[in-house]
Amino acid sequence: MRITDNGCGIPQEIVGRICDPFFSTKQDHGGVGLGLTISMAVVQDHGGQMLFAFSTGSGHNRHRLPERSRIMPHIPSKHPIFIVDDEQRLLEGVNYTLRSAGYDDVATFNNGRDILSFLPDLECSLVLLDLYMPDVSGEEVLLRLREECPHVVVVVITGVDETETAVRCMKAGAFDYLVNPVEPEQLIATVRRALSHAVLIRQNFNLRQRLLTGKLDHPEAFAGIITANRKMNTIFQYLEVVAPASDPVLVTGETGTGKDLIVSALHQISGRDGPLVALNAAGLDDNIFADTLFGHVKGAFTDAAVARQGMVEQARNGTLFLDEIGDLTLSSQIKLLKLIQDREFYPLGADNPRQSRARIVLATNRNLEDEVRRNRFRKDLFYRINTYHVHLPPLRERPEDIPLLANYYLAQAAEEFKSSFRHIEPQLSNFLQAYNFPGNVRELRALIFNAVAHGGQEILIRSLSRLLKTSHPPVLQDNPPSEKIMLFPDPLPTMDQAIELLVREAMRRAHGNQAAAARMLGISRQAMHKRVH
């Protein structure tokens, strides 16, 4: 079902349901040939449902639509803009400028009362508001909008250049205040800024809602990511909020934390109709990077017997995933920055640029801030790709996931090797949790598969014991010191055994320096000396 703002294509049953109490605007686009004069339908995203209004051509009867009939099934609408002005000429002028600039989801209102009749369900992104109107003034509309629809951005456009009024409007929450005559360029630039602001407000709002409910809209997209960790769940919620946007997403985390899985899930919920196309940038020199990404035309260089389509084009309207972005050469970074900023690129040998519609997602296991400090990663590129950023916690910071993942991989390995080792006992789980897994989930998987392939539980215990001897105990780094969690084996060691272990660990970390080890444990040097000997 498609409903457009000129009223065409409105199905009979919907018209039948809502044509009686109608809502009017000054715009008149003609009828739809159903024996009714429908002048406009405004279609909006209404939290999973659709809200729409339409009017007869006469515009005499103005009623608020009853709740029931205004709520319809969801049809996504990108950035609806409402213009409110009692002067027909100005209303049409702004409408025309917006549509000429490609904003075709625009509705017009010739008075403030009509727009207020939609509150609090007004689901547009931006209202361009005249101040001086009969009936209800623009200032009153502004106040009600700020109060009841805080996610809607309001730009005041008025013929009166009064500082006092401008200050009052800005204080009341207007995003900007423009004085007529407004140049088209100025209007478009303001609308662009206001819509970006609206996207941020909405994302913020959605994120808060999700965090409050803790629910996911697309649990199926994350089903392959085994976790019981709260932080991971919050990351899923964040991804659901930013998935429909077009700005880049940066995914960081140590090796083996599941960045690839996250990118697949993000693509799945993005609603994009193109494919997910992935490029691993590690080890690519600048020429190969450019050729792989942008392609070339036939004859671009000696061996270019045929044209090559680059990955940007292959991704179409989908997702372009650039992995190991921290390894890009500086010259490739410039090319990538241009692609992200201008959304266009030149295949090698092409005279004209091509447009890119793909959403760019980037991943790295490096600390990009460090790389920027060391002048190995461009600061401008870092800021440009850092708009949406998720950092996956390492496995040692989500110990509750270790038994889950171990059993998950054990089931797979037991099936593959026809093994009877099919369950990890709690004691063995504790043993696993005592290891810090520098290779994260990938390492855990290899450990389990290797054990099952070579004999089962005994091998797992032996491998783990060997690993534990040379590794640091896993301490959660991001909690305040008083809340640091240490993982203990089961059964617990006795007091003496625990003290002995602590002393040994402190001496190891202090490279045998007793004074330094004593400071670590908060005891005197003499006490340390006694413990060591």
Ligand SMILES: Nc1ncnc2c1ncn2[C@@H]1O[C@H](COP(=O)(O)OP(=O)(O)OP(=O)(O)O)[C@@H](O)[C@H]1O
């Ligand atoms: N939470 C998880 N649930 C199930 N499998 C996982 C999970 N996290 C990671 N894996 C698995 O671990 C392996 C490594 O994951 P992935 O390739 O996504 O890591 P990565 O962070 O991209 O690593 P790298 O930086 O080395 O590319 C894959 O086999 C992946 O399926």
